[in-house]
Amino acid sequence: MAATKHTLVALVEDRPGVLNRVASLFRRRGFNIQSITVGHSETAGISRMTIVADGTNTSVEQVRKQLDKLVETIKVSDITAEDRVERELALIKVKSTSATRGEIIQIVDVFRANIVDVALDSLTVEVTGDENKMNSLLNLLQAFGIKEVCRTGKIAMTRGIVNPGESSRKQTASEE
Amino acid sequence: MKMTGGQIICDCLVKEGVDTIYGILGGAILPLYDTLPQFPQLHHILVRHEQCAAHAAEGYARATGKVGVCFATSGPGATNLVTGIANAYLDSTAMVAITGQVARRFIGKDAFQEIDITGITLPITKHNYLVRDGAQLAKVMKEAFYIARTGRPGPVLIDVPKDVFTEQVEYHSPGKVDLPNFKPTMKGHPAQIQKAAKMINEARKPVIIAGRGVIISNASPELKELAEKSQIPVVTTLLGISSFPESHVLSYRWIGMHGMGYANMAVNNADLVIAIGMRFDDRATAEVSGFASHAKIIHIDIDPAEIGKNVPVDVPIVGDVKAVLGPLNKLVEAAQRGEWLKQLDDWRREHPSTDIRETSSILPQYVINQIYHNTNGDATIVTGVGQQQMWAAQHYTYNHPNTFISSGGLGTMGFGLPAAVGVKMGRPEGTVWLIDGDGSFQMTLHELATIQQEKLNIKIAIMNNGFLGMVRQWQELFHGKRYVATPLWGPDFVKLAEAYGIAAVKVRRKDEVIPAIQQAMSYDGPFLIDFGVEPEENVYPMVPPGASLSQFLEMPRKEEALWPQRSTL
Numbered sequence: 007m008a009a010t011k012h013t014l015v016a017l018v019e020d021r022p023g024v025l026n027r028v029a030s031l032f033r034r035r036g037f038n039i040q041s042i043t044v045g046h047s048e049t050a051g052i053s054r055m056t057i058v059a060d061g062t063n064t065s066v067e068q069v070r071k072q073l074d075k076l077v078e079t080i081k082v083s084d085i086t087a088e089d090r091v092e093r094e095l096a097l098i099k100v101k102s103t104s105a106t107r108g109e110i111i112q113i114v115d116v117f118r119a120n121i122v123d124v125a126l127d128s129l130t131v132e133v134t135g136d137e138n139k140m141n142s143l144l145n146l147l148q149a150f151g152i153k154e155v156c157r158t159g160k161i162a163m164t165r166g167i168v169n170p171g172e173s174s175r176k177q178t179a180s181e182e
Numbered sequence: 183m184k185m186t187g188g189q190i191i192c193d194c195l196v197k198e199g200v201d202t203i204y205g206i207l208g209g210a211i212l213p214l215y216d217t218l219p220q221f222p223q224l225h226h227i228l229v230r231h232e233q234c235a236a237h238a239a240e241g242y243a244r245a246t247g248k249v250g251v252c253f254a255t256s257g258p259g260a261t262n263l264v265t266g267i268a269n270a271y272l273d274s275t276a277m278v279a280i281t282g283q284v285a286r287r288f289i290g291k292d293a294f295q296e297i298d299i300t301g302i303t304l305p306i307t308k309h310n311y312l313v314r315d316g317a318q319l320a321k322v323m324k325e326a327f328y329i330a331r332t333g334r335p336g337p338v339l340i341d342v343p344k345d346v347f348t349e350q351v352e353y354h355s356p357g358k359v360d361l362p363n364f365k366p367t368m369k370g371h372p373a374q375i376q377k378a379a380k381m382i383n384e385a386r387k388p389v390i391i392a393g394r395g396v397i398i399s400n401a402s403p404e405l406k407e408l409a410e411k412s413q414i415p416v417v418t419t420l421l422g423i424s425s426f427p428e429s430h431v432l433s434y435r436w437i438g439m440h441g442m443g444y445a446n447m448a449v450n451n452a453d454l455v456i457a458i459g460m461r462f463d464d465r466a467t468a469e470v471s472g473f474a475s476h477a478k479i480i481h482i483d484i485d486p487a488e489i490g491k492n493v494p495v496d497v498p499i500v501g502d503v504k505a506v507l508g509p510l511n512k513l514v515e516a517a518q519r520g521e522w523l524k525q526l527d528d529w530r531r532e533h534p535s536t537d538i539r540e541t542s543s544i545l546p547q548y549v550i551n552q553i554y555h556n557t558n559g560d561a562t563i564v565t566g567v568g569q570q571q572m573w574a575a576q577h578y579t580y581n582h583p584n585t586f587i588s589s590g591g592l593g594t595m596g597f598g599l600p601a602a603v604g605v606k607m608g609r610p611e612g613t614v615w616l617i618d619g620d621g622s623f624q625m626t627l628h629e630l631a632t633i634q635q636e637k638l639n640i641k642i643a644i645m646n647n648g649f650l651g652m653v654r655q656w657q658e659l660f661h662g663k664r665y666v667a668t669p670l671w672g673p674d675f676v677k678l679a680e681a682y683g684i685a686a687v688k689v690r691r692k693d694e695v696i697p698a699i700q701q702a703m704s705y706d707g708p709f710l711i712d713f714g715v716e717p718e719e720n721v722y723p724m725v726p727p728g729a730s731l732s733q734f735l736e737m738p739r740k741e742e743a744l745w746p747q748r749s750t751l
Contacts, residue, residue, distance in 0.1 A: 019363070027304060034305050064490060071487035077309045077329060077364045 007062040011040070013092070013162050014066070016055040016073060017047060017080040024078045028055065031076070035069050037061055041094075041159030052080060056161045088164045095158045096140055097122070098131045101151035110150060117143045128153055187316040188217035188347040191280065194323035196223050197355065200251050202242055202607055203227065204235040208255025210295060211282025213347035215253075227603070227636060230628040232259050234600030236266020236337075237626070240275045241564065241604025244587050247400070249330050250277040250604065256284055257295030260341070261302065265594060267337045268306040272591025273421060274398060276335035278326050285345040286314060300341050308336035316349035320356045328359040333366025334485040335398060366484060370501035370509070378456075378480045378497045379513030385454035385478075387522045388414045391437065391466075394421035394590070395459015395483060395503050402426065402583040404507035405458065411511060413519045414456065415526055417445040419466045421590040422459070424580035434526055438466040440572040443533035443723045443734050448526050450732040452477045459483060459503040462492040463591065472730025482506050533736065535723050536576050544692050546570060546645040546715040549699075550577040553615055553643060556699045561613040561641075562587065564605050566598035566622025569651040572721045574617040596625030599642070603629060606638045613641070613703075620646040620672045630682040633708050641702045642710040644675055647717045655720045660727070675712040686710035 018024045025044055032039050040058040047054040061069070066084055073082040102110055107129065114121060114131050117139065123130035133143055137160065144155070185193070191214060195203070203226045207215045218226055229235045232254040239250030250270070254263045260281040270277045283289065284296040300310045309329050311322050319342070326338040382388060396405050402425055409416045409432045416426045418436045428435055437445045446468075449455060455477045460466065467473040470492055481488075481495040482503060489498040499506050538547045550573050553561070563578050565571040565588040580586050587605055589597035602616040623644050633640055645651075654668040679686035685705055689698045689712065702709040722737040 023300070026301070030304055068487065068491055071489075075485070075487055077361060080363050 007064065009060045009062050010086075012059055012061055012066045012084055012086045013090070013160065014057045014059070014070060014073075014082060014084050015162060016057065016082045018053050018055060018076075019078040019080065020046070020051050020053045021078060024053070025055075027076055027078065028057075028073060031072050032057070032059060032069060035065070035072065037065075037069060041157075043159045043161050045161075056159070058160050085162060085164055089166075090162050090164045092136045092160050092162045093134055094137065094140055094160045095132070095134050097154075097156045098133065098144065098147060098152060099154040100129050100131060100147045101127060101153055102129045103127070106150055110147070113143070113146050119143065183353050184350050185353040186213070186217065186347065187319050187342065187349045187351065188214040189220065190316070190319045190351070190353050191323060191342070191347075192217050192221040192224060193353070194320055195251065196221055198323070198327045199248065201225055203251045203253055204229055204238040204242070204604065205253030206230075206232050206235060206255070206259060207253070208257075208259050208282065208295070210256035210284055210344045211253060211259070211280075211347070212255075213344060214280070214282065214342070217347075226253075227607070227632065229600065229603070229632050231626065232262035233265050233596070234603070234626055234629050234632070236263045236277070236279065237269065237594075237597050237600035238604035238629075238632075239277055239279075240266065240270045240273070241587060241601035242608045243270075243275050243277055243604070244584070244601075245562065245605040245608030248276075249327055250275065252277070252279050253281075254279070255282045255295070256299070257297050259295075260297055260299035264302060264306070265592075267303055267339065269589055269592040269594045269597060270337040271306045271308070273589065274335050274394060275337070276331040277337040278330050279337060279339045281339065281341045282347070283312065283341045283343040286343045287345075289343065300339065303339050306337070307339050310339040310341070312341045313346055314343070316346050316351040319346070319351070320353060324356040324359055325361060328361070329364060332364070367486070367500045368484075368502045368505050370482070370499040370506035372509070374497060374499045375506065375510050376513060378499060379510055381454055381478060381480060381497060382412055382414070382456065383515045383517070386519070387452050388412070388454040388456060388519075389448050389452040390414050390416045390456045390458060391419065391449065391460055392416055392422040392425045392458050393419045393460025394425070396422060396425035397584045399459060399484075399503035400583075401459070401504040401507055404504055404511060406430075407511050408507055408514060412514045412517045413523065415448055415523060417441075417448060419460045419463065419590075420575060420588065423575055423586040424583055427581040428579045429581050432523075434530065436575065437731065439468060439725045440576070440721050440723065441466075442530075442535040443736060444526060444529035444535065446723075446725065446731040446734055447529045447533070449474050450476070450730065451525075455479045457481045457483075458507070461485075461488045464492070467493065468725040468731040468733075469728055472733075533723070535736070537737070538577070539737070541716065542692060543716045544689065544695060544713055545719060546573050546647070546713070547577045547719075548692070549643065549645065549695055549713050549715065550574055550617060552695055552699055553617070554578040556696065556703060557613055557615065561585070561615045562605055562609060564588070564598055564602040564614060564616045566616075566618035567593045567595045568619045568622050569647075569655065569719075569721050570617050570619040570622070570645040572652075573645070595622040598622060599626045599629045600632075602640050602642075603632055603636070603638060606640050607636070614639075616640055616642045618642065618644050619651060620644055620648065620675070621650040621670050623675075624670075624672060627678065630679065630684055634683045638708060639706070640708050642708070644710065644712050645715050646672065646675065646712050647715050647719065648672065649717060651719075652721070654718070658718070658720070659724075675710060679710040684708045684710055686712065688712045688714070690714045
């Protein structure tokens with residue numbers, strides 16, 4: 007089975023060492039984490055992680071179950087197959103001269119991104135969107151010379167359903 | 183009531199039913215030891231190396247079904263525990279390890295004997311704690327014991343800074359454990375149990391593979407009921423040995439790399455495998471692509487992460503073995519499987535797997551078989567790791583649940599002697615034999631001191647072949663007989679035992695074997711026998727690496743039987 011990109015959402019207790027436990031499990035089972043984001047959830051004391059990693063369906067399911075066993079994880083869902091909203095934020099510092107500045111600003115406008123800093127020889131662009139949008143903008147800006155890129159990694163949420171991955175969880179429960 | 187951290191820990195241990203603790207003290211854990219005399223219910227056993235504290239705690243836990251407890255100080259004390267904790271993790275043994283840590287103000291400063299033991303043990307514990315607040319101790323202790331023994335058992339480590347042991351805090355005995363996210367599934371899903379029963383009832387050539395989960399769950403009676411009711415042959419994994427009486431007509435003993443040829447053939451020719459409380463370890467399955475390829479698989483295990491991990495499963499049932507087999511047995515219909523059982527009996531005749539050939543030298547197989555006969559099969563056998571472990575599994579017949587105690591998952595040489603300490607303390611009335619190798623024994627032989635100090639009546643049989651024998655066997659078979667670093671000098675084990683005040687005899691002639699075993703049995707106290715055995719004896723059957731379970735090598739019968747000689751199936 008071919009490895010594909012998976013998006014997992016983990017609700018975990020907000021305690022020291024939890025991020026280490028989660029990340030360590032991916033390392034232990036031989037997964038490369040493409041991105042991991044952590045922040046507060048809607049409930050006090052519970053953090054929400056979005057993890058993007060490559061793997062086959064069965065191996066990702068294995069990691070999901072291992073994560074589920076951690077005492078401090080509340081719920082782990084693979085939402086790859088779900089209808090979902092994904093966003094990422096990036097700051098991109100692009101080389102610019104008086105000659106190219108106008109063109110860059112035009113591109114940034116088309117992408118509904120913002121210029122957040124201007125210097126004599128560079129512009130810093132703030133962009134939010136899904137992965138395709140990020141990559142397209144980066145491709146275009148490459149032509150001008152990119153000095154620095156800082157990406158937050160993806161955050162994701164299923165559409166309309168309150169509990170992410172509920173449907174796939176139910177299926178798993180009935181299988182077992 | 184105000185109490186110190188150390189008093190709280192001890193009081194919690196007593197409340198958890200702990201009576202025996204294995205450990206070694208040091209600076210950071212000294213205040214905890216200082217409170218021990220206030221709790222005479224807690225019997226502390228001083229071992230000679232912290233690794234052995236963990237192994238002894240594991241032996242005690244496995245013999246009694248209780249949670250094993252060990253103590254160590256910070257730094258090297260804690261790191262020495264690591265092998266023992268890993269062993270307990272891989273063999274699913276409930277254990278709580280308490281380590282001293284440097285005082286809170288020194289944490290993170292690379293202070294003397296400071297090590298990040300919670301970081302180090304992260305992947306080998308079910309959970310671990312660094313307690314930075316004495317007020318949390320009671321809750322942490324309660325949780326740790328609950329986590330260690332609930333669901334799939336395993337080790338939990340609690341790291342306690344020195345000044346937390348002495349901190350005066352208000353002590354309230356904690357009520358119920360509140361871990362909303364830790365709720366192992368105990369009962370099997372009824373629909374899945376129904377599906378499994380249907381498959382069993384429809385199967386023509388089913389086989390049960392029983393693992394250590396059956397022993398942990400005390401489910402041997404239920405396993406026997408299932409096998410007898412539906413006339414299903416039973417094989418076990420290495421750690422499942424003794425979960426089903428090996429003299430039973432439906433027992434085909436155990437599978438795996440050195441399992442019985444006929445047991446391996448049974449699995450690979452079955453149309454249904456009922457895997458109970460086992461995890462499809464690679465030593466049990468051999469090459470996984472060829473494992474039970476004609477069979478549908480039912481997998482009963484308490485750990486959902488084991489389902490589908492190594493082998494795809496048709497009907498998974500997550501739950502405690504005992505809780506699943508009860509309702510399953512009700513749905514399983516009585517059956518007759520004469521033809522299938524006859525086939526297995528034929529294979530057993532063709533591939534007897536444990537025949538002992540006539541020699542003038544002492545064969546380790548012969549020694550173990552004699553220990554079996556002279557103990558009437560009633561002893562608990564503890565082993566080291568290596569060839570002797572496999573021979574102990576093959577040539578002793580286990581008819582009582584939980585009488586084979588060995589390091590499976592981690593394969594820890596040196597496990598035997600310290601584990602035997604814990605096993606004997608857990609079963610003071612029972613006969614305990616340690617079957618060890620000269621290599622494995624030399625890794626932890628200092629525990630002879632603990633045995634003598636505690637006056638533990640353990641019988642020790644060393645299969646002394648002057649080699650790290652299992653590795654030598656691999657060098658012989660797969661590395662052109664280049665014996666690199668496997669020839670092993672050893673001390674005079676009899677003199678060594680005597681130096682520890684332990685009675686011992688040396689056996690170098692075959693006719694001395696039985697008298698020596700009888701002498702050990704009748705001696706009131708620990709006794710060591712150094713058996714000089716055939717140096718280059720190999721363990722057979724053997725499934726070579728990369729081969730499937732039924733492609734086992736058998737004992738070459740005559741000189742002309744060239745390796746590799748594989749079974750045709």
